[in-house]
Amino acid sequence: RKEVEQDPGPFNVPEGATVAFNCTYSNSASQSFFWYRQDCRKEPKLLMSVYSSGNEDGRFTAQLNRASQYISLLIRDSKLSDSATYLCVANFFSGGYNKLIFGAGTRLAVHP
Amino acid sequence: SQTIHQWPATLVQPVGSPLSLECTVEGTSNPNLYWYRQAAGRGLQLLFYSVGIGQISSEVPQNLSASRPQDRQFILSSKKLLLSDSGFYLCAWSGTGGQPQHFGDGTRLSIL
Numbered sequence: 384r385k386e387v388e389q390d391p392g393p394f395n396v397p398e399g400a401t402v403a404f405n406c407t408y409s410n411s412a413s414q415s416f417f418w419y420r421q422d423c424r425k426e427p428k429l430l431m432s433v434y435s436s437g438n439e440d441g442r443f444t445a446q447l448n449r450a451s452q453y454i455s456l457l458i459r460d461s462k463l464s465d466s467a468t469y470l471c472v473a474n475f476f477s478g479g480y481n482k483l484i485f486g487a488g489t490r491l492a493v494h495p
Numbered sequence: 496s497q498t499i500h501q502w503p504a505t506l507v508q509p510v511g512s513p514l515s516l517e518c519t520v521e522g523t524s525n526p527n528l529y530w531y532r533q534a535a536g537r538g539l540q541l542l543f544y545s546v547g548i549g550q551i552s553s554e555v556p557q558n559l560s561a562s563r564p565q566d567r568q569f570i571l572s573s574k575k576l577l578l579s580d581s582g583f584y585l586c587a588w589s590g591t592g593g594q595p596q597h598f599g600d601g602t603r604l605s606i607l
Contacts, residue, residue, distance in 0.1 A: 427598055
């Protein structure tokens with residue numbers, strides 16, 4: 384089983400749609416979680432952290448369910464510029480070393 | 496603010512040739528540093544990480560090595576490149592304590 388699993392997609396949605404991505408992680412000792420965005424042929428960029436209480440940043444909402452080891456990202460009112468691959472990430476901190484375990488990503492294509 | 500520089504942006508090398516990719520970080524001290532590789536259409540694979548000068552840990556056995564001669568400099572090397580070394584190489588830094596990682600622009604390496 385992969386340490387972080389995501390549906391690869393692609394998710395093809397029209398502008399203005401709401402889309403949700405899910406992710407599961409296998410290591411119950413994971414301590415913090417992130418969503419990164421990666422545009423084609425570019426480096427990943429931090430989109431937002433994910434907190435147990437859920438957090439929102441504009442049109443983006445992230446949620447964490449530690450009991451189910453499940454992370455989600457909700458994008459409301461999709462824009463063309465949201466088209467990218469979204470990487471779910473679980474952090475595992477041990478021995479002074481901050482290890483990020485990346486999912487393979489979920490591809491989103493927003494069309495007019 | 497912190498910045499991370501990685502070069503070159505693209506590189507075409509023949510099989511059997513040596514490799515040196517350099518990464519430097521500005522605006523922070525004693526960062527954790529990382530080298531990742533991303534094959535086309537695949538997820539990120541952690542290659543090396545470093546928590547301090549001269550301290551290198553390898554995640555997977557391979558044809559590559561890493562060095563950290565200065566606090567904010569991280570170098571990825573190979574004595575003899577293989578075709579399978581092709582990919583998108585990314586350097587990243589983080590603070591300690593479970594903070595997210597931030598990536599350089601990446602080097603796209605093609606082996607002929």
